[in-house]
Amino acid sequence: MKGWRGMKESRTKQSIIDAAITLFNTKGYAGTSVRDIAGRAKVNAANISYYFTNKQGLLEYIVTQFLDGYIRVLEQVLAQHLTSPKETMLLTVRALLRYQSENRYLTRFFYREISLDSVLNRELVPLYLSRERQYFQVLLRTGMESGEFHKVSFSVFMVQLKAMLQAPYLHTQYISEVLYTIPSDPLFLGGYAKEVEKWLEHTLFRTAGLVPS
Amino acid sequence: MKGWRGMKESRTKQSIIDAAITLFNTKGYAGTSVRDIAGRAKVNAANISYYFTNKQGLLEYIVTQFLDGYIRVLEQVLAQHLTSPKETMLLTVRALLRYQSENRYLTRFFYREISLDSVLNRELVPLYLSRERQYFQVLLRTGMESGEFHKVSFSVFMVQLKAMLQAPYLHTQYISEVLYTIPSDPLFLGGYAKEVEKWLEHTLFRTAGLVPS
Numbered sequence: 011m012k013g014w015r016g017m018k019e020s021r022t023k024q025s026i027i028d029a030a031i032t033l034f035n036t037k038g039y040a041g042t043s044v045r046d047i048a049g050r051a052k053v054n055a056a057n058i059s060y061y062f063t064n065k066q067g068l069l070e071y072i073v074t075q076f077l078d079g080y081i082r083v084l085e086q087v088l089a090q091h092l093t094s095p096k097e098t099m100l101l102t103v104r105a106l107l108r109y110q111s112e113n114r115y116l117t118r119f120f121y122r123e124i125s126l127d128s129v130l131n132r133e134l135v136p137l138y139l140s141r142e143r144q145y146f147q148v149l150l151r152t153g154m155e156s157g158e159f160h161k162v163s164f165s166v167f168m169v170q171l172k173a174m175l176q177a178p179y180l181h182t183q184y185i186s187e188v189l190y191t192i193p194s195d196p197l198f199l200g201g202y203a204k205e206v207e208k209w210l211e212h213t214l215f216r217t218a219g220l221v222p223s
Numbered sequence: 224m225k226g227w228r229g230m231k232e233s234r235t236k237q238s239i240i241d242a243a244i245t246l247f248n249t250k251g252y253a254g255t256s257v258r259d260i261a262g263r264a265k266v267n268a269a270n271i272s273y274y275f276t277n278k279q280g281l282l283e284y285i286v287t288q289f290l291d292g293y294i295r296v297l298e299q300v301l302a303q304h305l306t307s308p309k310e311t312m313l314l315t316v317r318a319l320l321r322y323q324s325e326n327r328y329l330t331r332f333f334y335r336e337i338s339l340d341s342v343l344n345r346e347l348v349p350l351y352l353s354r355e356r357q358y359f360q361v362l363l364r365t366g367m368e369s370g371e372f373h374k375v376s377f378s379v380f381m382v383q384l385k386a387m388l389q390a391p392y393l394h395t396q397y398i399s400e401v402l403y404t405i406p407s408d409p410l411f412l413g414g415y416a417k418e419v420e421k422w423l424e425h426t427l428f429r430t431a432g433l434v435p436s
Contacts, residue, residue: 040254122338125331125393136400143401165404166414169390170422172397177386180338184385187349188356191378201379205426209383212425213418 023061025051027075030068031115039069039123069123073130076113076120077138083109084145095153096215100207102149103175107203110179114194117179143168159214167214174206236274238264240288243281244328252282252336282336286343289326289333290351296322297358308366309428313420315362316388320416323392327407330392356381372427380427387419 029051033042044065048055062068083105092098110117124131146168153159178185182193191198242264246255257278261268275281296318305311323330337344359381366372391398395406404411 038251038253040251042253118338122335124397125335125338131396132400139397139401163414163418165398165402165411166418168402169394169398169415170387170418172394173386173390174383177382181382181385183337183344184352185378185382187345188352189378189381198378201376202382205376205379205383208426209422213421 022053022057026053026058026061026068027072030072031119034119035115035122070130070134072116073120073123073134076116077135079109079113080106081138081141084142088145094158095149095156096158096217098149099153099210099214103206103210104203106175107199107206110175111199114179118182121176121180146171153214158217160216162214174209178202235266235270239266239271239274239281240285243285244332247332248328248335283343283347285329286333286336286347289329290348292322292326293319294351294354297355301358307371308362308369309371309430311362312366312423312427316419316423317416319388320412320419323388324412327392331395334389334393359384366427371430373429375427383426387422391415
């Protein structure tokens with residue numbers, strides 16, 4: 011049973027994570043020290059060593075947390091045993107956008123971090139993203155074989171899909187400073203999701219008519 | 224007249240810039256020191272102070288270089304005095320993708336850098352990107368008024384357009400490590416450009432038929 015001590019522990023842990031994400035998003039990973047994180051989280055630096063060993067351990071924890079949740083979203087859609095590839099694709103995209111909206115600081119940090127050439131991105135991250143690739147490969151193959159999907163280039167489709175999924179979370183500063191739009195505004199995000207569905211409708215789906223939201 | 228001295232100078236300057244872009248792309252801006260850059264460029268650190276004052280000056284120089292070139296691409300399309308908004312949009316997108324392919328390390332660095340909350344991104348970068356926004360605002364308004372374009376939400380359209388333009392340059396590690404595709408492969412980039420045009424065709428253009436490449 012998790013008593014008061016456990017609750018306090020997990021609160022400390024979460025405040026370290028939140029502080030780290032904020033600082034990594036503003037100063038970058040390399041520009042942030044363990045001391046900075048401890049200061050912002052209002053905890054002793056020893057807590058960071060205790061939970062995460064060091065800054066690299068904290069980074070890996072955060073990235074893994076994001077990716078575990080991301081893959082779980084895919085598994086939950088699979089568990090619904092949908093028979094239509096089109097419906098599966100739409101529900102997947104909606105579920106991923108929802109997951110990212112619910113974790114938008116984490117999402118932004120993750121997408122920034124993986125645009126860097128780092129050891130993490132050569133080892134840990136590709137392991138997870140290969141599972142995502144397999145998921146979409148099977149889905150695309152099934153849809154193309156059944157005739158529900160157009161024949162498309164998998165690489166090109168994936169790069170565009172990933173770009174579409176990432177954009178509203180990665181380019182928040184552009185959205186606010188240049189387009190004067192609030193990136194977390196549900197109206198903006200709703201309109202955005204609709205356009206992604208329209209894009210799927212035109213690029214991928216051979217049969218007309220959207221699956222109701 | 225630029226003599227031998229001038230040529231040597233500009234070679235030194237360019238080697239500093241190239242070294243900085245490579246290091247910023249692998250270790251991040253904050254994780255790179257002036258000494259690292261000097262070492263990689265095989266120049267004395269004093270040269271960096273001479274040309275760019277400090278690391279921040281070098282960063283601003285690189286970002287400005289990218290943005291100057293980017294805006295010049297838009298101006299060159301405008302200078303052609305095209306009368307069709309659709310043709311203008313297609314030629315703009317092609318020219319921007321070409322510019323980015325010709326400067327892909329710089330492009331990647333720039334897009335990574337602007338995803339950070341920094342002073343640069345609150346001051347210098349929005350100045351340039353506001354000009355890009357105005358360009359597309361006028362183009363979209365003209366196209367919607369003439370009936371060549373569908374009525375679309377400007378913010379949503381811009382975020383998607385930017386995402387489409389950036390993706391093959393920003394997510395190079397994903398493309399190579401997960402999709403096993405070479406991000407600079409002309410065949411991949413050509414296929415990608417075609418898909419962006421198809422996306423415009425469906426989202427924006429009301430009249431069928433692509434402008435020939």
